[in-house]
Amino acid sequence: MKILTGNDLKTGAVVWWDGNGWSLHVEEAVDAGEHADxxxxxxxxxxxxxxxxxxDAEPEADGRVRPAHxxxxxxxxGPTVRPDLTLKPADPNAGSWVI
Amino acid sequence: MYxxxxxxxxxxxxxxxxxxxxxxxxxEGHLTDDQFKPLRLKNGLYLQLHAYMLRVAIPYGxxxxxxxxxxxHIARTYDRGYGHFTTRQNxxxxxxxxxxxxxxxxxxxxxxxHAIQTSGESIRNISADQYAGAAxxxxxxxxxxxxxIRQATTFHPEFSYLPRKFKIAVIATPEDxxxxxxxxxxxxxxxxxxxxxxxxxxxxxxxxxTPFIAYLIRDxxxxxxxxxxxxxxxxVWNLHARRDNIHKQRMKILVHDLGEEEFRRQVExxxxxxxxxxxxxxxxxxxxxxxxxxxxxxETGLSDEIDRSDPDFALWVDRQVxxxxxxxxxxxxxxxxxxxxIPGDISAEQMELVADLAEKYSFDELRATHVQNLVLxxxxxxxxxxxxxxxxxxxxxxxxLDLVTDIIACPGLDYCTLANARSIPxxxxxxxxxxxxxxxxxxxxxxxxxxGCINACGHHHAAHIGILGVDRKGTENYQLLxxxxxxxxxSQAKITGPGFDEAGIVDAVERTIERYRELRxxxxxxxxTYRRVGMDPFKEAIYG
Numbered sequence: 001m002k003i004l005t006g007n008d009l010k011t012g013a014v015v016w017w018d019g020n021g022w023s024l025h026v027e028e029a030v031d032a033g034e035h036a037d038x039x040x041x042x043x044x045x046x047x048x049x050x051x052x053x054x055x056d057a058e059p060e061a062d063g064r065v066r067p068a069h070x071x072x073x074x075x076x077x078g079p080t081v082r083p084d085l086t087l088k089p090a091d092p093n094a095g096s097w098v099i
Numbered sequence: 100m101y102x103x104x105x106x107x108x109x110x111x112x113x114x115x116x117x118x119x120x121x122x123x124x125x126x127e128g129h130l131t132d133d134q135f136k137p138l139r140l141k142n143g144l145y146l147q148l149h150a151y152m153l154r155v156a157i158p159y160g161x162x163x164x165x166x167x168x169x170x171x172h173i174a175r176t177y178d179r180g181y182g183h184f185t186t187r188q189n190x191x192x193x194x195x196x197x198x199x200x201x202x203x204x205x206x207x208x209x210x211x212x213h214a215i216q217t218s219g220e221s222i223r224n225i226s227a228d229q230y231a232g233a234a235x236x237x238x239x240x241x242x243x244x245x246x247x248i249r250q251a252t253t254f255h256p257e258f259s260y261l262p263r264k265f266k267i268a269v270i271a272t273p274e275d276x277x278x279x280x281x282x283x284x285x286x287x288x289x290x291x292x293x294x295x296x297x298x299x300x301x302x303x304x305x306x307x308x309t310p311f312i313a314y315l316i317r318d319x320x321x322x323x324x325x326x327x328x329x330x331x332x333x334x335v336w337n338l339h340a341r342r343d344n345i346h347k348q349r350m351k352i353l354v355h356d357l358g359e360e361e362f363r364r365q366v367e368x369x370x371x372x373x374x375x376x377x378x379x380x381x382x383x384x385x386x387x388x389x390x391x392x393x394x395x396x397x398e399t400g401l402s403d404e405i406d407r408s409d410p411d412f413a414l415w416v417d418r419q420v421x422x423x424x425x426x427x428x429x430x431x432x433x434x435x436x437x438x439x440x441i442p443g444d445i446s447a448e449q450m451e452l453v454a455d456l457a458e459k460y461s462f463d464e465l466r467a468t469h470v471q472n473l474v475l476x477x478x479x480x481x482x483x484x485x486x487x488x489x490x491x492x493x494x495x496x497x498x499x500l501d502l503v504t505d506i507i508a509c510p511g512l513d514y515c516t517l518a519n520a521r522s523i524p525x526x527x528x529x530x531x532x533x534x535x536x537x538x539x540x541x542x543x544x545x546x547x548x549x550x551g552c553i554n555a556c557g558h559h560h561a562a563h564i565g566i567l568g569v570d571r572k573g574t575e576n577y578q579l580l581x582x583x584x585x586x587x588x589x590s591q592a593k594i595t596g597p598g599f600d601e602a603g604i605v606d607a608v609e610r611t612i613e614r615y616r617e618l619r620x621x622x623x624x625x626x627x628t629y630r631r632v633g634m635d636p637f638k639e640a641i642y643g
Contacts, residue, residue: 010126011196012150047128051146069573071512074521075148079513081441081523085179085194 001031003065004039005072006052014075015049022049024087026076029057029065066097073098100161100464101246101391103211110254111208114215118142119201126198141221143214144200147514151195153203154217159227159245159269160188162465164458169210171450177203182450184435184443186507186558187266188226188467189217193514215253220261222252228270228277229468232392233430233476235422238288239296241271243389244325247380250388251326258333262340263348265333266305278469278585280304280313281561283350284332289319296322302332303354303362306555311351312589316363324370326379331369335362394425395462395477401427405480412487414536418498420483429480431461433473433490434497434505438534441523442508443471452493460486469558470507472500502539503547503612504530507558511551511568512575518551520568520575521601525549528605533612542612544624546585561585563626564608565592577604581611581637582629590630595638607641614640 003026004017015022016029017039023029032039036054043049056068067073077098078086088094103111118138125135139145143154155170162170170190174182177199178192185191195203207213216223225245232240248267252258258265268277271288279285285301297319304313320328332350339357341347354362403426407413419432433453436442445453457465457475460482466474478486490496499505506529509515511522526549533539550557551568559565565580576598583592599607612625614637619628629637 007146007150010198012146012194014149044132047126050132070575071148071518074512078149080521081513081527 001057001059001065002033002036002054003029003057003067004032004036004052004054005029005067005075006040006043006049009047009050012050016076017043026067027064070098100163100242101158101388107211107250108208111211111213111215114142114213115201115204115208118204122197122201137219139197139200140218141215142200142204143217144195144197145218145516147193147510147516148512149514150193151197151200152514153192153195153200153214154185155190155192155207155212155214156217156224157188157190157212157467158249159225159231159242160229160467160469161227161231161242162457162467163463164454164465166210166212167450167454167457167465169206169212171447171454173203173206174447174450181444181446183441183510184445184467184471184473186469186471186509186556187217187224188229188469189224190467191510193510220263222258222261222265222267225249226266226268226277226282226469228272229466229474230276230421230430230476231271231466232394233423233425233428234272235424236274237271237424238290239271240389240392240394241269241286241288243385243392244286244288244322245269246388246391247385248326248329251380252329257330257337261333262336262342263345263350265336265350267329273587275585275587275589276468278558278561278589279587280589281306281310281558281585282313284329285313286325288322291319298322298325298328300325300328300332302366303351303359305349305351306558306560307349308346308553308555309349309352309355310555310560310591311355312591313351314354314359314362316359316366323382324374324379327373327376328366328370330373330378331366334369334373335365395464397425397428397477398479399426401479401481403427403480405483409484411491412484415487415496415498416483418500418502423477425477427480429478429483431475431478431483431486432468432500433475433495434499435472435495436499436505436530437494437497438504438530439527440530442506442526445473449493449495452489453495456486456489470505472505498536499539501544501546503533503542503545504539505546506530507546507548507562509550509552509557511549511557515551515556517554518568519553519570520551520577522549522551522557522566522568525566525568525577525601525604528601529608532605532609542616542625544626545612547608548583558585559583560591561589562592563624563629564611566604566608567594569598571598575601577601579604579607579611579641581634582626584626588626593634595634595641597642610640611637 301313508526548562580592
């Protein structure tokens with residue numbers, strides 16, 4: 001599946017296209033399918049996302065979405081060396097999802 | 100240290116307001132990302148993996164306590180409570196918000212700091228010996244020259260749209276602590292046989308995907324003409340640079356393509372031209388700038404004795420404290436490399452402590468090093484124990500200067516959009532493997548440097564043991580390199596062979612070090628042994 005990601009213009013936070021807007025949580029990302037280019041162009045023009053792009057991802061058994069490349073998994077969670085600064089600071093297994 | 104005059108302050112303040120307006124227009128949608136990107140980069144603002152990143156310039160690595168406290172304030176107020184010292188003597192913040200960036204720049208301007216030319220195709224922060232003004236072996240303080248060059252090149256029209264970035268370093272000692280010959284242009288202050296001051300000039304160095312060690316292109320340029328010579332170098336590059344290919348735009352490529360002799364010939368030709376233009380620094384301007392770097396009022400009659408009765412303190416002194424030019428004084432190195440820590444990272448609270456120590460014990464001066472550590476440059480030996488106690492209480496009394504755990508590591512894939520692999524976890528695992536103090540001391544001087552991509556921000560080419568992270572079919576892979584040096588015995592590290600995964604690279608480093616311990620002769624550092632025996636014995640140990 002193709003999912004869309006980018007950064008929030010004001011905060012720089014990593015965001016994911018959830019079908020209606022941009023979410024901080026990759027779990028909410030949806031398959032953009034053949035509409036990826038149109039969505040990115042529209043959202044970029046409206047300054048709702050910065051530096052947006054499409055990536056390959058796989059749906060997981062638990063319903064989560066896992067980006068194919070480690071770079072995007074690190075973007076999705078946060079720096080592996082500062083678990084306290086990630087989106088899931090209390091989840092001891094969050095790091096293994098990235099690696 | 101240098102203090103802004105009314106013109107400096109006016110320029111920096113105006114730049115802040117200009118960027119505030121540019122940022123507003125971007126947020127309101129009047130500028131596209133493509134239009135805004137070069138504007139933010141000219142102000143040191145990158146967009147990294149998780150947020151905007153702001154790189155703040157620390158000219159020649161010199162700071163005072165007021166500036167360090169401001170850096171702490173910014174870390175606490177606008178970031179997540181910490182900063183990261185870089186291999187260019189700068190500091191980076193990793194969690195910046197775009198709409199707050201102008202406010203941060205305004206805060207920096209109140210303490211005579213900025214982020215101008217910390218990115219983009221410009222002359223980057225001019226680096227220098229972190230012991231400048233304090234080193235026992237220096238000819239003079241190189242920082243007045245660094246400041247003069249900084250002022251003359253900032254906003255200079257010919258240097259504002261260079262083919263690519265351009266890095267300059269200035270030192271005044273035989274020992275090279277600034278990775279001189281890995282710079283586009285490097286200057287070492289020397290005296291000629293008549294006792295006149297001038298510069299050895301090196302050109303064409305650089306790391307990245309195509310590493311080159313700079314050539315000595317002039318063994319003596321009279322000090323009064325150094326700006327003409329620098330302009331000549333930049334003019335030749337500007338005339339011939341490959342602006343059509345981003346991978347060939349750095350000056351090192353041009354120097355390599357033209358060849359040392361032809362490059363030198365063209366520079367000399369341009370030099371003669373610039374000499375006719377009268378653009379060198381007037382003596383009065385040098386004197387004005389040099390006055391800011393007058394040595395502090397060192398006390399006389401101080402004892403050189405240090406009470407070493409506390410063994411932990413004695414260990415720290417032996418490793419972290421080096422000779423100062425003034426009797427009774429010392430240079431104290433503060434390691435930002437705790438075992439399991441992140442190389443170069445420092446919390447706001449630690450910054451404030453270091454600022455307090457600098458203000459109280461080091462004539463209000465601090466230095467950032469290209470090895471991602473800090474320095475208190477002018478401390479009385481009799482104050483060392485008090486300083487050490489304060490550092491120890493703050494987790495800053497690590498003992499590892501130039502040892503196996505004093506690792507340079509770029510931010511890597513944990514933070515950087517360019518990276519292919521993570522650097523920091525590898526540094527942490529190596530440091531943990533060699534955490535034992537006796538083992539570190541037994542191994543001796545060993546400089547490990549890790550880059551998460553070919554851009555080489557972690558200086559892996561200049562490492563005794565270098566590690567380069569690469570992307571191999573979507574997974575992190577690490578190449579091992581041996582035999583580099585960023586010191587006066589400059590050399591380029593060579594790849595050992597096939598790469599490793601994260602666990603494998605740590606094992607490979609350990610096997611390399613153990614083979615060195617087997618092979619070394621008395622007094623040999625790792626690098627000495629490598630140069631004597633070559634790569635093969637190490638490859639055998641690494642790959643079997």
